[in-house]
Amino acid sequence: NAGVTQTPKFRVLKTGQSMTLLCAQDMNHEYMYWYRQDPGMGLRLIHYSVGEGTTAKGEVPDGYNVSRLKKQNFLLGLESAAPSQTSVYFCASSYRFEFWTPLPNTGELFFGEGSRLTVL
């Protein structure tokens, strides 16, 4: 049981190049998320998905695209990288949140180890 796996872990890009970050989870979670983490700014939601074939914008979606063709995978794409996209990217997954369920922690986000991206 690997949990949430992100690839690659490190990448250096030149301005204007494109790339895709891959997130895979083996917990059969419905929801998946991409966050970016910048110093002093916490985690900001880029895009998320509530199920296979669905995607939605988060707080900072500009310059990114996502796809969720399979339930276990969530891809984050940068079409034309900019220095402002230098960041650490975290993928997370969770069960569908049900407020009245007796089970604990159904709102818990399970994070990957992060992908450090530098755009020169």
Add this chain to the structure above:
Amino acid sequence: GENVEQHPSTLSVQEGDSAVIKCTYSDSASNYFPWYKQELGKGPQLIIDIRSNVGEKKDQRIAVTLNKTAKHFSLHITETQPEDSAVYFCAASRQGKSTFGDGTTLTVKP
């Protein structure tokens, strides 16, 4: 959208002392409030959470309190240990979508 403010940004305590981190949120529809701990080079991990129908929750040395009227919630760590040193994030969540605070770097001095 939701806005979460977290204070303080840094906190230094002596081993054995208590630590308190506070957060406020803006969206009264948020109904789930988790706290995450992030160690260097790793992804955040849930340490405790609380739902909006509960005012307080405790798990050994960690407790969380929620005041829905004032829209604020707090993390309390008692008898701190050096391994508690990390960055802590609060979040406010609605329908599975979480907004995070900017984090608190906690340092526990032996």
